[in-house]
Amino acid sequence: MMDQRKDLESFLKNVDTISELVNELHRADTDEAQQHAAAERADRYLAALEDGEGDGSCRTVINRTTINTNPSTTSPPAIMSPPQYSSDVDAESYMKSLERDVEDRIQRRRAKEERANELKDKGNKAYTRQDFQLAVEFYSDGLAELRDMQPLYTNRAQAYIKLGEFNKAVSDCEWALKCNERCLKAYVHMGKAYVGLRNYKEARNCYEKIVEIEPERRKMVNEYLTQLEWEEERERQELSATEEFDRGGQKASTVPQLLDKLSRPNQSPLYYCGGLELLSKAITDCTGQTLFRLNNGFSIVISSDTVRSGLSRGSRTLCAPELCASLLRLWRVICSGNDENQKTLMACTVSSQSIVDCLASEHMAVRQESLSLLCLYSQTQRSRHMAIEDLNVQMLMKNLMQCIASPKDQEEIRALAVLENFASENKFCMQLRDKLSETVLVPVTTILKTFNLTNQHVLPSLISSIGCLVRDDVIRHNMAHSPKCWEAFVVALKQCSSSEYRDNLYPLLGLIFNISTVVTSPGLQEHGIPLCTWCLALLSDSHGGIITRAAGVLSHVLPQCRAALELAVRRGVVTTMRRLLKGAGPTSTKYAIKTLTVCTAASHLAREELLESDKRLSVLRRLLRSSDDEVVLGNAALCLSHCLEVQGAALNLLATDAVPLLLRLAAADNTPAGRTEAQRNAAIALGKLCHTEPRHMHKLRELHGVEVLHSCMKLIS
Numbered sequence: 024m025m026d027q028r029k030d031l032e033s034f035l036k037n038v039d040t041i042s043e044l045v046n047e048l049h050r051a052d053t054d055e056a057q058q059h060a061a062a063e064r065a066d067r068y069l070a071a072l073e074d075g076e077g078d079g080s081c082r083t084v085i086n087r088t089t090i091n092t093n094p095s096t097t098s099p100p101a102i103m104s105p106p107q108y109s110s111d112v113d114a115e116s117y118m119k120s121l122e123r124d125v126e127d128r129i130q131r132r133r134a135k136e137e138r139a140n141e142l143k144d145k146g147n148k149a150y151t152r153q154d155f156q157l158a159v160e161f162y163s164d165g166l167a168e169l170r171d172m173q174p175l176y177t178n179r180a181q182a183y184i185k186l187g188e189f190n191k192a193v194s195d196c197e198w199a200l201k202c203n204e205r206c207l208k209a210y211v212h213m214g215k216a217y218v219g220l221r222n223y224k225e226a227r228n229c230y231e232k233i234v235e236i237e238p239e240r241r242k243m244v245n246e247y248l249t250q251l252e253w254e255e256e257r258e259r260q261e262l263s264a265t266e267e268f269d270r271g272g273q274k275a276s277t278v279p280q281l282l283d284k285l286s287r288p289n290q291s292p293l294y295y296c297g298g299l300e301l302l303s304k305a306i307t308d309c310t311g312q313t314l315f316r317l318n319n320g321f322s323i324v325i326s327s328d329t330v331r332s333g334l335s336r337g338s339r340t341l342c343a344p345e346l347c348a349s350l351l352r353l354w355r356v357i358c359s360g361n362d363e364n365q366k367t368l369m370a371c372t373v374s375s376q377s378i379v380d381c382l383a384s385e386h387m388a389v390r391q392e393s394l395s396l397l398c399l400y401s402q403t404q405r406s407r408h409m410a411i412e413d414l415n416v417q418m419l420m421k422n423l424m425q426c427i428a429s430p431k432d433q434e435e436i437r438a439l440a441v442l443e444n445f446a447s448e449n450k451f452c453m454q455l456r457d458k459l460s461e462t463v464l465v466p467v468t469t470i471l472k473t474f475n476l477t478n479q480h481v482l483p484s485l486i487s488s489i490g491c492l493v494r495d496d497v498i499r500h501n502m503a504h505s506p507k508c509w510e511a512f513v514v515a516l517k518q519c520s521s522s523e524y525r526d527n528l529y530p531l532l533g534l535i536f537n538i539s540t541v542v543t544s545p546g547l548q549e550h551g552i553p554l555c556t557w558c559l560a561l562l563s564d565s566h567g568g569i570i571t572r573a574a575g576v577l578s579h580v581l582p583q584c585r586a587a588l589e590l591a592v593r594r595g596v597v598t599t600m601r602r603l604l605k606g607a608g609p610t611s612t613k614y615a616i617k618t619l620t621v622c623t624a625a626s627h628l629a630r631e632e633l634l635e636s637d638k639r640l641s642v643l644r645r646l647l648r649s650s651d652d653e654v655v656l657g658n659a660a661l662c663l664s665h666c667l668e669v670q671g672a673a674l675n676l677l678a679t680d681a682v683p684l685l686l687r688l689a690a691a692d693n694t695p696a697g698r699t700e701a702q703r704n705a706a707i708a709l710g711k712l713c714h715t716e717p718r719h720m721h722k723l724r725e726l727h728g729v730e731v732l733h734s735c736m737k738l739i740s
Contacts, residue, residue, distance in 0.1 A: 045320075097484040139169040155185040173202035173209075180212040184219060192216035205236050214247060218254050226251055249405070257363045262740065264313035278314045279304045286323045292346050295330050299349040312361045320357070324350065325373050329654075334377040351381060351392035355399055365399075365406055369413040377520075379415050382422035387432060394426070394437045401444035409723045411445070416454040417462050424466035427481055439484040446491035456497045464502065468511035479524055486530040493537055500609040503541035509550040516557040528561070532572035539579035550699060551584025555591055562599050567611075574603065574614040581621045592622055597632045605643050613655055616646060620658040623665035630669045638675045640666060647705075656688060657701035664708035673716035682722040685709040690731045706731075 140177045146161030146737075162179035165172065176199035183192035196213035199206050214229035230247045233240050267275040308311055325331055333346035354374065359366045368374050381393035400410040426438035445451045453464055467489055474482060493499040502508050512535050519528045535554075539547060547554070554576070561573040577596070581588040596618065603615040622629035634640070646659040668671050688705035709731075713719045723729060
């Protein structure tokens with residue numbers, strides 16, 4: 024392997040040297056002395072390559088007779104004398120011959136690259152089919168064509184890792200780094216190979232090298248380091264368990280003995296059920312869990328046809344429910360706090376499928392044990408990732424929703440806990456997209472429309488879980504475009520407005536607000552009026568948080584539903600928002616000024632009402648004066664601009680600080696391309712103000728703001 028590495032280094036160096044020689048011959052076109060010197064160097068180098076000398080051990084045979092048409096007959100063949108040219112034509116012929124030789128080499132390399140890429144593609148297809156040995160053969164054939172092709176080394180290293188040939192994988196990664204010292208894939212695969220060799224120190228060095236090359240890869244590297252820590256912990260556990268067993272203690276020998284008894288075929292269901300229960304009681308610590316894994320416990324307990332049949336929902340086997348519950352209980356015991364056992368259990372198709380199916384069992388003990396095991400997997404991010412990778416997420420969601428919709432013996436509490444934890448993971452949400460209607464929309468809308476005193480306690484946690492799900496853009500988009508979803512929200516708002524269910528109003532409004540952020544929702548437009556009606560009623564609530572969220576929902580609903588906007592204006596939303604702006608916190612202020620801006624943009628009645636209640640628009644000027652929020656400033660300036668369309672509005676602002684306030688905001692950046700929305704809105708309002716009432720120009724001149732106004736006029740046009 025060392026000879027191969029030297030050959031590769033030599034080949035790459037020779038290619039660079041030949042390129043330099045060609046460039047030197049081109050540069051010597053107009054100088055005869057330089058021509059002779061360049062030609063002499065080329066001849067010497069080519070002769071050295073022919074005899075296996077030079078800078079490396081690359082044995083390339085070169086036909087020099089086509090290059091040097093006038094060699095010296097007195098010089099030894101290894102070192103040629105400078106060629107003697109009879110004319111400029113001979114020199115030109117020499118260079119063209121050399122260029123043709125180099126071009127031939129380039130063409131041959133391109134052909135080799137094509138064949139190597141074809142073999143790489145075949146290797147990739149074999150790897151995808153999990154035929155790793157065949158993939159190695161294709162990658163090796165590709166390297167026989169082109170020994171300096173870095174992807175072939177990293178791909179073959181990846182295949183070697185799958186085959187457990189870690190030393191070969193490390194060697195290939197080293198070769199890949201010879202081709203490209205910044206190859207991240209090489210460090211990734213080398214790190215994995217070192218983990219396989221249990222050389223954790225070198226594996227850490229490989230992963231940390233990735234961060235040195237690209238610091239932004241820290242998150243990815245942390246995941247690899249976490250996996251490395253798992254392997255270290257697994258090795259410590261296995262070493263400790265083996266030592267305990269070798270000492271011959273009664274406790275350590277119990278687990279292997281029980282597994283041996285469970286491996287006996289053709290026993291009665293009661294035999295296996297009792298054996299599983301004894302095993303669950305015998306495993307009390309990490310040593311017992313590890314001995315279970317080391318003694319092939321996962322395979323043994325499901326190898327029996329009787330045990331497997333007990334996992335079937337339709338099984339008629341005697342004691343099938345008890346057998347199933349016992350097996351689920353054992354899985355929970357051996358996986359509690361043991362990452363390696365959790366991973367092993369999830370990797371088994373029978374167990375991962377059974378856990379989900381058992382959620383829909385008719386037997387309470389089976390459902391409860393299944394929920395307990397899922398609770399265990401939902402508690403940490405590491406466990407959730409393992410479960411999401413192997414579980415049928417869509418079926419899991421469907422069965423969890425059944426537990427929540429039909430509460431029995433507090434099962435809905437644990438089902439909600441499982442759902443809320445899993446819903447925090449992006450991958451869980453992504454896997455629900457394809458069957459969103461049957462897994463999420465239908466059960467959620469059903470619960471919202473039919474909840475009562477007996478099941479209202481599930482609403483806060485359910486709403487929180489759905490709130491996690493709608494952080495996924497696709498889920499939020501689908502829910503926002505579902506008329507049934509908005510119909511359910513209206514029904515739930517009506518129900519929650521009564522005193523018995525009032526505690527659910529705050530989380531419900533938060534969910535409605537998050538989903539209503541989707542622009543142009545037909546479902547929202549269809550149910551905009553009843554939704555607006557209930558939100559308007561909640562603006563007089565005594566709970567400040569409910570008022571804030573109701574205002575937030577209105578700020579989303581009114582721009583999308585003109586009928587709802589007109590209804591809100593008729594019912595005094597302008598006066599309510601103005602009152603809210605006087606003493607509201609920053610969040611309420613943001614929603615209130617947006618609602619006010621939307622109303623004044625679409626309704627002349629809203630502008631007149633605002634001016635009638637606040638002739639000098641003091642509430643808007645206060646926001647322009649004191650707020651640091653770009654959104655609030657922009658909406659306040661825009662709302663003021665709308666109000667200037669009412670006759671007499673500009674006149675009322677004489678002798679106020681309207682001009683300096685707008686000028687300060689508009690002049691923050693005097694180049695239109697660099698303006699924020701707030702600056703543009705302020706510029707437009709300032710232009711309207713001075714155009715409608717010319718006397719404001721006097722104040723503008725005092726503030727030396729005419730040039731800013733001219734810039735504003737460009738924006739207005």
